[in-house]
Amino acid sequence: MTRSATGGDQPGAAAGPAGTSPAQPARAGRAPDPAVAAVRLAVRNAVADLDPGELVLVACSGGPDSLSVAAALAFVAPRRALRAGLLVVDHGWDPGSAERARGVAELGRVLGLRPVEVLTAHAPRSEGAARDARRGALLAAADRLGARVVLIGHTLDDQAETVLLRLARGSGARSLGGMRPRDGLLRRPLLRLRRAQTRAACLAERLPVWDDPTNSDPVFARARVRHRVLPLLEAELGPGIAESLARGAELLRADADALDTAATDAYAVTAAVTAPGGPGSGPRTGPIAAAAADSTGGEVGFGVATLAALPAAIRGRVLRRAALDLGASASALRAEHVWAVEELVTRWRGQKPVPLPGGVLARRWADRITLTGPVAPPWPPAGPAGRGPDSAAAAYLEEDDQVSQSTTATPDAGSPQDGPPVAATHPDIDEVLVTADEIAAKIAELAARVDADYAGREILLVGVLKGAVMVMADLSRALTVPLTMEFMAVSSYGSSTSSSGVVRILKDLDRSIEGRDVLVVEDIIDSGLTLSWLLKNLRSRGPASLEVLALFRKPEAITVDVDVRYVGFDIPSAFVVGYGLDYSEYYRTLSFVGTLTPAAIERRAPA
């Protein structure tokens, strides 16, 4: 849209994204279309607190949501004496993405936005990885350009999908509160507007919109929610489901804010915080960790009676806060962890210390509960001590020798790229989702179940190379039933960016599985396409029984039904590496599983 001499809002002759037709002038001198007016009002409200001269950026994909925000910002900014620019993120997911990004940037310039930049943030083809990479790139650019705010085009429909996905995963009030209208520099002006309104606004302004094909690709859980689940809910339960979900989220967000404030107050008066001290090492993240990154783990203590007197919703938050402060990662710390610590208060029966993510340990001594930070060395390890087993796990083993010895048995086969596999984190890791000690405990638990289920029989473990190599190594040594091992190597082929479900055998089994009790061992089930094909193939070879053990599963990403008897961890649909899982063949030797930093994704991107 070009500014008219009178500062009006007519769209001008815009060169659209590559291959699209230019926008044409429309509605000169008339009241704006209601959809255009609604988006402008939302954007105006979102920047109402900014001072003249401040810079607002819009993150624009070229889709109708973000494009309508870009056009509204171009209209609102000069009237508020704000500066307004546009950022386009190119994930490099298809050959045309760079050209398309340049087209969107050009459209931004035609709209009168400055500065306009294309940011390259290559990410694996996963919703979570793309979101992380995008967020990192946008925040870095905003910082560099000195922007006060970055506007994002999430609508009420996006919010409803987010809430539904989180509901299905089993989430608390904070998470069911959905996306926040304001989240640091990021602001979401459209959370109360429908997707149909943004499209109508673009149509009214003759803006050439791009429809991202991944939005309708059923490989992505969000696309399935959008195109199948929500329409089904509307058909069965009546219209207005999206609005109801978004309204519920807004109400829950307010409740969660109030509970968080109450929990912060309760933490301040109930927690006795001992800062880390002593030589050696310290917790890796969190305020207490930050206070003394080079000293031994700190401690947060509570009186049992004080915790018992708190309402459960506050008590859980207080304990969670203590674990986070000592270095547990927010995404790895699950409700089950907090419940286990709460049981030290509410169902005390002499439990062992409770291991939490990040090497944090909660224990009860008489009438006190203490959470202790890890004593693992921070990355990079200072010396040879850093190459031993994760010392937090080792500390735990000293107290509880029931935990699988596989924690200490992890081979030290670290590559120079990956660093020592026993380290608690790595510079290329954004967030540790599952720690080495959690994996070890889970393998022990799964092995006990398999032992019980196969008592009196012999198992043939079939490992799927290469990813399952670590699970095979640790699981096989934790099992006590007689077993033999076979390996298969398979490769999906078809389009280079998505699994077609058609699989090629790169290495077949060495022996027949006819009449054998076969347990397929997988590192991860993502779309489920590899496993679905593999099971069909193995079933045709006449095994006596055929079951699957997978250490990780992404429930939001699964596209085909596969019957998996043993699952270690359900994880979000972010792209993860470590413990056998690779990105461009790297990171398999990490002893934990986590997401990559945008910089690492960029650096290791396949040539």
Ligand SMILES: O=P(O)(O)OC[C@H]1O[C@H](OP(=O)(O)OP(=O)(O)O)[C@H](O)[C@@H]1O
């Ligand atoms: O559920 P899906 O979407 O089919 O993905 C799961 C498969 O992907 C990974 O293998 P990959 O093809 O990356 O090979 P690798 O094991 O050699 O890393 C993993 O080991 C599974 O076999």
